[in-house]
Amino acid sequence: MRYYINVKTAAQVEDTIQIDGVDSQALRRETACFVGELLRDQPIQxxxxxxxxxxxxxxxxxxxxxxxxxxxxxxxxRDPRATL
Structure with missing residues (x-):
């Protein structure tokens, strides 16, 4: 079976990575690791x-x-001068 991890924001939707032939536990681990790497690599975004x-x-x-x-x-x- 093939799985996809998709990142969706207000600005984008994209298939990010593809994972083949793993069980549900491994798929969740892969997802958590991917999210950790995404946050590390794009902290400002x-x-x-x-x-x-x-x-x-x-x-x-x-x-x-x-x-x-x-x-x-x-x-x-929060900057008190900024508008919401």
Missing amino acids: VWLDREWRIEVTDERGLILYVMQISAADTAAT
Whole structure:
């Protein structure tokens, strides 16, 4: 079976990586490692996009797993002059 890890943000949807012939535990591990690498490699982008949805699908497009990542400033770090 072939699986895909897709990253969706407000600005993009793309098939990111393809994984072949793994069981469900290995697929979840691969997904978690991929997300960790994505955050390490693109630390600024998560703050710009604010919301990431990572979907793991099978070759038919059926969504098997979802991870959601969100980034937000708090009142302690927000610029009081900035508009919402």
